[in-house]
Amino acid sequence: MTQPFRTLLDLCRRRGFLYQSAEIYGGLRGAYDYGPLGVEMKKNILNSWWQRHVYNRDDVVGLDTSILTPHPVLKASGHVDEFTDLLVDCALTKERFRPDKAPPLSLDKNGHIPITAPSKETALAWKKAIEDQFAPNTKVTVEGNRILLFVDHIVQPDQRGQGGKIVFQMLDESSPLELNYHGYVEPDTNSPFLTDSRPFNLMFKTFLDPIDPIDRVIQTTMNKPNDSKTSVREAVDQVLKPSTVFLRPETAQGVFVNFEQVVRTMKTKPPFGIAQVGKSFRNEIRLEHGIFRTPEFEQLELEFFVAPWEAKHYFKYWRKERYNWWLEHATNPEKFRQRDHESDEMAHYATGCTDVEYLYPWGWGEVEGVAHRGNYDLTQHIKNTGANFEISEEKPALSQEVKESGEGEAELIPTETPARYIPHVVESSCGLNRAMLAYLCDAFHQIEDGKGKPPRNVLKLHPRLSPIKCAVMPLTGKDEFLPLTKKVAKSLRRKGWYTVIESQKLKIGKRYYRHDEIGTPWCVTVDYQSLEDDTVTIRDRDTGLQERVNWKDVQTIIGEKLMEPEDLD
Structure with a gap:
């Protein structure tokens, strides 16, 4: 973790963006609470997204579906069988991780494998474990908190991760010890002592039943000493199945199962979209980088339903629209990029996918995916329920917009009359938590003021995303400044902008700097001249420039x- 990122996380805790959940009880790993400023910033990102994709359009409606999702829904969508990651355990450090996110083995300048422990004491304990259990009779030394494994040679694995070997140097003439190497090591320590990978389902399972289903499990599986572990597990799953529900791993399935009802009640047909904002849950193998990867997160999702012959056009359209939204709010647009998925990266339902990525301090990370899901989801739910998700059109044709784009596929238009088809879906799925972290990283600046002072922190957040829009400051704490101070603040609050009165007994410059650190774009100062002519000073966070204006003009x-942007057209 880089020092500036540590400084940013410290700022977030200190100033009320993020708190460790249940911190007074020791905290819960991977769980965070959003403080007064964090909840405002999240809400501002959400509101900008909703304004752009629902209120500013006439072809998108909203939905809010249940978090608890029955087993048949996720069985039909493929999540029960397919929603898995590969899991690997490090036998030495006891850490778990995804092999596809793990780095390759690294060697020091002498060709040794360095394993980095959190402390010298841990390094000594790990050295003993290596000598006793994992690589007995091999040459191992310790330097501070690093363990050095002496290597004879390494055989690199093939493209499938097979056939790789690490061959160690031995302390005597015994046969060299070989360790399987699949092309990766434990990410934090460089340890090669790993288990084989195995599938791990990412969904949280729970039970919806007035009677504790575990009692039925006990009654069903007791006194069966001859049963294998597998058969007992199958019996347990069968008993629990009627009560089993899942915390949804994505918000999309709630949209798909309500497709027909939305079409019927809103009297609409493709092309149109359904937007949803809500919590999703994934039992992540590895939690990392603060709120970047957590088991509980919020999604901003849009499912846009289109005729099959216009899907290619709308996939390209939404790739551009969503990318532009990210750039509009960015301080450093060059730190955002789009990356198309390779065929072996895509989800089981997708025929095309493009990620929006941000260059975090640790490297590029996904903040949003735009996917062409085809008609997979609707088709699966039709097969499993018989629901009527087909659209009927008397005279199907390419729209004028699609014709002009040259991206239509007229050959896919049905020839029968009336034409019936199952809509295709273009989905944009954005992680609200990751969006907040990306924009915090993007806005975070450390400014050197000279004179031997430490750098001061400034969050150059886009004003629409800033938690506090304006701080109104009386020059001193004297009562004579308060009536106008309150009047200015009230005029801004009436516009729906979060405004605070900053009347602490600090010099005005220090109060400015406090609000620079939390991203407040404007500070308004009420001084002695204000009492004479109703003018105030408005200061810009990013430039430091101050302008004298009538207090009534501040809101304008x-x-x-x-x-x-649409309001400026």
């Missing part, structure tokens, strides 16, 4: 800078 100045 701020309002113009908070407008969405």
